[in-house]
Amino acid sequence: xxxxxxxxxxxxxxxxxxxxxxxxxxxxxxxxxxxxxxxxxxxxxxxxxxxxxxxxxxxxxxxxxxxxxxxxxxxxxxxxxxxxxxxxxxxxxxxxxxxxxxxxxxxxxxxxxxxx
Numbered sequence: 073x074x075x076x077x078x079x080x081x082x083x084x085x086x087x088x089x090x091x092x093x094x095x096x097x098x099x100x101x102x103x104x105x106x107x108x109x110x111x112x113x114x115x116x117x118x119x120x121x122x123x124x125x126x127x128x129x130x131x132x133x134x135x136x137x138x139x140x141x142x143x144x145x146x147x148x149x150x151x152x153x154x155x156x157x158x159x160x161x162x163x164x165x166x167x168x169x170x171x172x173x174x175x176x177x178x179x180x181x182x183x184x185x186x187x188x
Contacts, residue, residue: 081150092140092149093131099156100128106163114172120163127152 078088089095103124110117127144134140137149146152 081148083148083150086148086150086154089150089153092137092153093135095153096131096149096156097128099153099160100124100131103156103160103163104128106160106167109167111172116163116166116171120159124156124159127156 081088104121107117107121107124112118127146130140130143134143141147141149141152144152146155
C-alpha cells in the first residue's frame with residue numbers, strides 16, 4: 073500500500089498531506105462557523121457558504137482522495153487544503169471589515185467618472 077501513496081505534489085513549497093480528509097473537515101467547519109457571524113443576506117456569506125458546503129459534502133462522502141480531487145475540481149488535494157486555509161483567513165477578515173455595512177460617508181459624485 074505504501075507504494076500507492078504519492079511522495080510529492082510536484083509543487084514547490086506544497087508538501088503531501090497525509091490526512092487530507094480530516095484537515096479539510098476541520099477547515100470547512102471553521103469556515104462555516106466564521107460565516108455564521110455575518111448577515112444571511114451578505115453576498116460573501118451566501119456564495120462562500122454554498123461552495124464550502126458543497127465541497128464539505130464531497131469530503132464526507134468520498135473516501136478516495138483521487139476521486140475527491142476530481143469531484144472538487146480544484147487541483148491536487150493539497151491545493152484544495154491551501155485554498156481552504158486562505159478562505160478561512162479571508163472569512164475572518166471579512167467579519168472584521170463588515171463590507172455589508174453602509175459606507176461611513178458618501179463617495180464623491182464623480183468618483184468613477186473617466187476621463188476627468
